[in-house]
Amino acid sequence: MKLLENPEAMRNLSENWRSEGLVVGLVPTMGALHEGHLSLIRRARAACDRVVVSIFVNPTQFGRGEDFETYSRPFERDSALLREEGCDVIFAPTVETMYGGSSLDLSPSGERVYVEAGGLGEIWEGEARPGHMRGVATVVTMLLNIARPHRAYFGEKDYQQLKVIERLVRNLFFGIEIVPCPTVREPDGLAMSSRNVNLSPEERRAATVLQRALSAAANLKQQGESSVADLVAAMREVYDTEPLVSVQYAAVVNADTLAPLNSLEGGPARAIIAARVGETRLIDNIKL
């Protein structure tokens, strides 16, 4: 397993692989790897000739007052896990390398060219975390251009991010296959997240309410024709029982555009939820 920090070296290696006819898979991560990440890497390992895992805690997708500085960075542990999984290259650039001398300001008056997610980046997570989806779209563009994969793997846990990236690749013609992978959960249903380690034992128990609320909506849907209002009410009924959990949004949306739905007729739907559990912000979602 190689460790690369230099974008040019990464691109040259990938271009060489490509010219040999090898299929390159990329798994972009911010490190602090858990079973969710490992499931993506195994998918990539099974389908690709070469697997690149990027580890980069991207400052431009964190807002002011968010946890960029305190985000867990257990590089040695991550590195050992990746070696076990048969990763070929860890691409782990510095912030300085990725953003050069120029500022981290992604804004219309800033010094940088950046990628804007459009309306899909303004709702839900975009509203709760202004600039977040812009930072995601920009860093993913950079990583795709550097690692030059045929396929890139993203978890469904960050569902809105996945949809933004699918749209990015389609609208801008990246010619890369985006492979969505199912959320991996703890035995009690909590979606795996690098931020779960920040939960106190009480918060950790309370946090399962996100998944329980989503399941209530999905079960109601499966039982027959429920209204969106019924599903939302069912979610609320569940999460209202947890005083440690402060829900930011819980909604039933169009599975592609993430627009709020009035009715479950007319295409695939998704239930999405975001909440603060103490100082920790968690998100989850379920197919309806």
Place this chain on the structure above:
Amino acid sequence: MKLLENPEAMRNLSENWRSEGLVVGLVPTMGALHEGHLSLIRRARAACDRVVVSIFVNPTQFGRGEDFETYSRPFERDSALLREEGCDVIFAPTVETMYGGSSLDLSPSGERVYVEAGGLGEIWEGEARPGHMRGVATVVTMLLNIARPHRAYFGEKDYQQLKVIERLVRNLFFGIEIVPCPTVREPDGLAMSSRNVNLSPEERRAATVLQRALSAAANLKQQGESSVADLVAAMREVYDTEPLVSVQYAAVVNADTLAPLNSLEGGPARAIIAARVGETRLIDNIKL
């Protein structure tokens, strides 16, 4: 010479060339080719194994009330010229192919992911043509992703566009060499432009004032240490003599950031000018 309309076919062809070790050059155009374009194509032809010329009048870089509908589209003539120049592929997609079913609205609330030029896209041309540089940055990203060149050729006539694209490629790690090519001029100094055909004979004569104003600034600079105010005044003195020409801006700027300069010390400078000549909008620039 091949004519391709399909992005997938274009990308596949280019990827095949790349895997054979061939160097691919791209010359993005909106058609209505003139000697300026042909000079780019000759540069590409001399330095690359395969030359792709794209012809696409990109709607998202035109503002409301601008000349998208009336922009000259002499495809047969362009095609004949490109054949003579030894172009390997014309990539000429439809608007429908490039922008799919989704809207042409590149805005924070729109349905598309797009590329934003930042502050460099807000000044000068960006101020005169809101959204123009966003449209340019977006379509160039699409074309680079489709044609997958090693090198792409742009004229210095559209100087701000060139700087936006250089920054785009650098900030987003496209790994493509941007080759700037000198402005080609008519014998009387007018910069070649597809829009020159729209000028009446009187306007055509008056239009040379752009280049004459720029030359006045450059000459003054060469004569010794002039102030920026002197250079700007020299330009004004020249263009004020032409009642048919309405100047929108004439400025001395940092050659890389296009920030207005207070002094000529401290790095390369450029004089830039934009004007309306009747219904036609023209731009030009000169190295100082």
